[in-house]
Amino acid sequence: MSFISTELLLLVFITAAIYYIIPKKYQWILLLVVSYMFYTSYGLKYVGFIAFTTITTFLGGIFIEKTAQSGKDKISANKATMTPEEKKAMKAHTKHNKKLICALILLCNFGVLAFLKYFNFTIENINSILTGVGITQRLGRMSLLLPLGISFYTFQSMGYIIDVYQGKYPSEKNPFKFALFVSFFPQILQGPIGRFDKLACQFYEEHKFELKNIQYGLQLMLWGYFKKMVLADRAAIVVNKVFNDYTHYTGFQVIFAVLLYSVELYADFSGGMDVVIGIAQIFGIKLDQNFKRPFFSRSISDFWRRWHITLGTWMKDYIFYPFTLSKPMNKFGKFSKKKFGNTIGRVLPICLADLLIFFVVGIWHGAAWKYIAYGMYNGIIIALSNLLEPAYKLGLNKLHINSEAKPWKVFQIIRTGILINIGWYFDMGVNFNAAIVMMKNTFVGLSLSTLTDNSLFKLGLLKKDIQILAFGCIVWFIISVLQERKINIREALAKKPLVVRWAIYLALIFATPIFGYIGATSGFIYAQF
Amino acid sequence: MRKHKGILLVSVFLVVFIIINSILNFMLIPSCLTRVILHELVASNDYKCVVLGTSHGEYGIDADIVSSETGRKTMNLCIGGEYLQDSYYLLKKVFQTNHPDTIVFDMDYDYLFNIPRSAISGSSIYNLYPFSLDKLFYFKDKALGMEYRAALFPWMDYRENFSNAKNIIKTKLSSDYINFNPDTVNMVDNNEYEGHGHIYRERTNRTEKVDLVKFDEAGIDQASVEYFRKIVKLCNANNTKIIMITTPVSVEQINASSDEFNKAFTYLSKLASDNHIPYYNFNLVKDSVFSRKLQDYNIGHLYGDAAASYSTVLGKFLNDVEDGQVTVSDYFYDSITDLKNK
Numbered sequence: 001m002s003f004i005s006t007e008l009l010l011l012v013f014i015t016a017a018i019y020y021i022i023p024k025k026y027q028w029i030l031l032l033v034v035s036y037m038f039y040t041s042y043g044l045k046y047v048g049f050i051a052f053t054t055i056t057t058f059l060g061g062i063f064i065e066k067t068a069q070s071g072k073d074k075i076s077a078n079k080a081t082m083t084p085e086e087k088k089a090m091k092a093h094t095k096h097n098k099k100l101i102c103a104l105i106l107l108c109n110f111g112v113l114a115f116l117k118y119f120n121f122t123i124e125n126i127n128s129i130l131t132g133v134g135i136t137q138r139l140g141r142m143s144l145l146l147p148l149g150i151s152f153y154t155f156q157s158m159g160y161i162i163d164v165y166q167g168k169y170p171s172e173k174n175p176f177k178f179a180l181f182v183s184f185f186p187q188i189l190q191g192p193i194g195r196f197d198k199l200a201c202q203f204y205e206e207h208k209f210e211l212k213n214i215q216y217g218l219q220l221m222l223w224g225y226f227k228k229m230v231l232a233d234r235a236a237i238v239v240n241k242v243f244n245d246y247t248h249y250t251g252f253q254v255i256f257a258v259l260l261y262s263v264e265l266y267a268d269f270s271g272g273m274d275v276v277i278g279i280a281q282i283f284g285i286k287l288d289q290n291f292k293r294p295f296f297s298r299s300i301s302d303f304w305r306r307w308h309i310t311l312g313t314w315m316k317d318y319i320f321y322p323f324t325l326s327k328p329m330n331k332f333g334k335f336s337k338k339k340f341g342n343t344i345g346r347v348l349p350i351c352l353a354d355l356l357i358f359f360v361v362g363i364w365h366g367a368a369w370k371y372i373a374y375g376m377y378n379g380i381i382i383a384l385s386n387l388l389e390p391a392y393k394l395g396l397n398k399l400h401i402n403s404e405a406k407p408w409k410v411f412q413i414i415r416t417g418i419l420i421n422i423g424w425y426f427d428m429g430v431n432f433n434a435a436i437v438m439m440k441n442t443f444v445g446l447s448l449s450t451l452t453d454n455s456l457f458k459l460g461l462l463k464k465d466i467q468i469l470a471f472g473c474i475v476w477f478i479i480s481v482l483q484e485r486k487i488n489i490r491e492a493l494a495k496k497p498l499v500v501r502w503a504i505y506l507a508l509i510f511a512t513p514i515f516g517y518i519g520a521t522s523g524f525i526y527a528q529f
Numbered sequence: 530m531r532k533h534k535g536i537l538l539v540s541v542f543l544v545v546f547i548i549i550n551s552i553l554n555f556m557l558i559p560s561c562l563t564r565v566i567l568h569e570l571v572a573s574n575d576y577k578c579v580v581l582g583t584s585h586g587e588y589g590i591d592a593d594i595v596s597s598e599t600g601r602k603t604m605n606l607c608i609g610g611e612y613l614q615d616s617y618y619l620l621k622k623v624f625q626t627n628h629p630d631t632i633v634f635d636m637d638y639d640y641l642f643n644i645p646r647s648a649i650s651g652s653s654i655y656n657l658y659p660f661s662l663d664k665l666f667y668f669k670d671k672a673l674g675m676e677y678r679a680a681l682f683p684w685m686d687y688r689e690n691f692s693n694a695k696n697i698i699k700t701k702l703s704s705d706y707i708n709f710n711p712d713t714v715n716m717v718d719n720n721e722y723e724g725h726g727h728i729y730r731e732r733t734n735r736t737e738k739v740d741l742v743k744f745d746e747a748g749i750d751q752a753s754v755e756y757f758r759k760i761v762k763l764c765n766a767n768n769t770k771i772i773m774i775t776t777p778v779s780v781e782q783i784n785a786s787s788d789e790f791n792k793a794f795t796y797l798s799k800l801a802s803d804n805h806i807p808y809y810n811f812n813l814v815k816d817s818v819f820s821r822k823l824q825d826y827n828i829g830h831l832y833g834d835a836a837a838s839y840s841t842v843l844g845k846f847l848n849d850v851e852d853g854q855v856t857v858s859d860y861f862y863d864s865i866t867d868l869k870n871k
Contacts, residue, residue, distance in 0.1 A: 002676075004676050004677060004678075005673070005674055005675065005676060005677060006672055006673050006674070006675055006676070006677045006679075006680040006681070007673040007674060008677075009677050010673065211535040211538075211539070214539075229678070498538075502542060502545065505542070506545070506546065506549065509546065510549070510553075510682075512678055513678045513681075513682040513684070513685040513688065514685075514688055516678065518685070518686075
């Protein structure tokens with residue numbers, strides 16, 4: 001059931017109608033039933049995987065809490081007789097057991113994800129090595145299912161188990177309520193990756209019918225469809241043509257395709273998010289934002305704080321901090337401070353953590369070297385900018401550049417944009433080698449005549465399509481600038497007279513059939529993770 | 530009170546939306562043959578033979594010639610872009626309005642593969658299907674899985690027609706349109722609607738090309754196969770005989786991809802036998818019975834004069850089938866090899 005299908009809209013509207021009619025205490029049950037119906041629509045075979053994650057994580061949470069409680073109970077029961085050492089030992093024992101359960105759940109679930117997603121990739125690489133050392137024997141690939149949304153629901157569930165382990169909140173006692181947290185249908189395929197403490201209470205509380213929620217939800221959905229159908233699907237034509245047939249294109253043709261990939265990916269992913277968040281809002285549930293105008297970023301690290309925000313914060317909370325605060329990294333920090341001085345010594349462990357995180361981000365995107373290269377490219381830039389920050393500040397001072405001046409900010413935004421676009425070569429390239437060839441071809445055939453000889457119009461889009469694309473991007477840019485200036489467009493719109501509001505709503509509704517690209521329907525890109 | 534105001538506002542907004550959408554449907558969707566054909570079907574209740582299929586049949590089968598050969602009034606419901614699910618619902622309409630004794634299913638195997646997933650759905654049959662309980666099921670089967678734009682905005686396929694809206698409106702307000710006159714349909718220059726579902730294509734100087742075709746059994750859409758079963762079942766339930774045929778493509782076309790055609794013919798024969806219906810593949814029709822060449826085709830469709838010859842053969846054949854006197858070997862080669870070695 002695609003997010004642009006009629007059946008999805010029908011499902012949302014019928015569910016919403018029932019949701020606000022039935023007694024409020026049953027609302028979450030309806031959402032659970034519909035979520036499983038939605039997931040089952042992709043095939044019954046996938047349900048086992050999500051059920052496995054749900055059950056293991058739910059039980060894991062309960063056991064962790066019980067272990068913690070039983071440790072506490074033992075200490076309080078024997079308070080008088082226990083020595084401080086015995087208490088300490090008991091606490092350590094409890095912590096060890098909790099850790100063991102948590103590790104087991106993480107291992108099981110990440111194990112399933114890693115096996116399904118990366119087994120064949122690993123086999124391919126082992127086979128390449130075997131070929132390299134002259135061994136003719138080959139390991140066989142397996143035909144593996146990759147359940148839809150597995151990366152998203154696994155990360156969301158694992159976030160929960162780590163939080164319960166860390167005692168951030170108590171575990172959920174109702175397995176069905178927990179199942180809804182894992183499977184909530186709007187977000188299961190492409191996120192955003194939610195946190196239990198923010199989401200669960202929203203799922204289980206009673207929601208009254210509020211016209212504002214429906215209005216705002218529909219507005220977001222329409223805006224998301226606009227981005228997807230008018231911009232992303234249109235940009236995809238050029239992107240697919242050039243990237244799939246990369247040896248035939250050079251210079252500005254490649255640059256044009258890469259720039260359009262920015263449009264495609266951002267419009268597709270953020271459009272998908274708008275639809276997801278809009279649907280959730282219809283049910284009175286507020287999901288986390290996943291984008292905050294990333295192309296206004298002034299650095300790559302700023303970009304990753306604005307792009308796929310929920311994945312970034314997940315990485316930060318569950319990998320970056322535990323890694324940098326771990327004992328070995330503490331030791332490494334002390335060692336590097338001694339060796340390289342305070343400034344670099346302080347930054348080096350952070351650089352290592354950045355590299356680790358972006359390695360994971362890369363491999364999260366897919367089982368291919370190009371994704372690892374994409375992740376490492378970002379990681380290296382961030383690590384280097386951390387390392388070179390003192391020199392950078394010194395340079396600014398020497399050149400008397402005010403880092404808060406507008407022209408400098410604009411320069412930073414453009415510079416970041418260029419760096420981001422270089423990264424897309426790896427992300428969208430057919431493979432790692434293709435990305436390198438495309439980079440080379442960008443400079444090989446760089447001729448200004450490409451801009452005037454209409455060759456950009458021979459990449460699959462008509463002049464009219466490019467005009468619509470450009471106009472759509474301008475509208476989007478203006479909206480983004482307003483949002484960047486902290487103007488709440490939806491609130492501002494709500495204050496307009498009814499006729500103006502309705503005219504804007506109708507324009508948005510009719511924009512997708514009038515200006516949207518018509519062709520083979522492609523789903524949202526991030527719905528394949 | 531506030532709650533009621535909200536509901537009232539939503540209702541008014543929906544009404545405004547429906548009105549605008551209906552106006553766009555009216556001003557952008559031009560008069561089309563499907564509307565005329567559907568009218569011809571429901572306006573008469575004495576069709577004894579109905580042909581279902583795709584554009585190959587629409588151009589290739591002249592229902593009037595078949596009628597005169599068989600002596601049984603025939604209606605050609607082969608429509609361009611008619612997928613098996615469309616055929617199924619058309620057949621339902623056939624049985625509601627007529628009592629045919631024979632259904633001829635003209636199977637174009639290509640339609641088992643390229644199921645419309647895009648916004649351009651070729652769904653004029655769905656859009657023009659009369660409102661009924663069947664339409665609700667048709668909606669479930671056809672429109673539900675499609676992109677929402679295809680279901681909500683039928684005019685989207687014709688959005689380039691804004692500049693022509695004035696003419697479309699004028700046509701739609703004319704008595705000719707109201708009376709289902711096919712002249713209100715804007716046809717390609719060398720095409721003419723002959724009635725009862727047949728388009729006559731005049732010869733042109735166009736050079737027909739041979740396309741290489743591919744048949745991959747694994748890629749067959751099983752939902753379409755299921756509709757085929759439903760079509761057979763529906764005929765059985767109405768005590769109506771159903772036979773499957775395939776309107777021929779050119780011999781040159783078959784020779785160019787003979788292995789693929791062989792696979793396709795084997796598959797279709799099995800499909801027919803699995804459903805206990807006879808299959809007559811006119812791609813294997815003997816040269817002495819119906820001779821066709823590449824030049825008799827225009828983008829894979831028979832020119833009018835060739836279609837007339839083919840329809841005469843088809844009519845005679847159906848007559849023989851009806852009389853139980855058909856000798857298959859009189860009409861067909863046994864295999865593509867025989868066709869090649871003719």
